[in-house]
Amino acid sequence: MGREELAELYRGYIACLNAQDWANLSRFVGEAVQYNGETVGLSGYRRMLEGDFQAIPDLRFSIELLVCEPPRMAARLHFDCTPKGRLFGLPVNGKRVSFAENVFYEFRDAHICEVWSVIDKAEIAAQL
Secondary structure: HHHHHHHHHHHHHHHHOOOHHHHHHHHHHHEEEOOOEEEEEEHHHHHHHHHHHHHHHOOOEEEEEEEEEEEEEEEEEEEEOOOOOOOOOOOEEOOEEEEEEEEEEEEEEOEEEEEEEEHHHHHHHOOO
């Protein structure tokens, strides 16, 4: 899979997340996906994402930066949202916050098989 194809696949994945189209998540994410070194599987990955949307009802993934070098991809995602309670251990409690996530992916057979994510929690804390 070339750069453009992989980038287009990733944009489809982000659209799937933003639509909360969990029935189609398997089009983008592999059955044995790993998240930060732990095998969570597709069902665990889906539960994690569903939990994110429960905690942050207005959650929207926005791509700020995308670097593609198949079979890997790096993205900086931006979030501007209003979490209901605690977020990453911080008492946000309905305050609007803006923060970034730096995330790396590895693809196998046109599916995400590994995800490494770092969220800028200091940026959130500074806004509280």
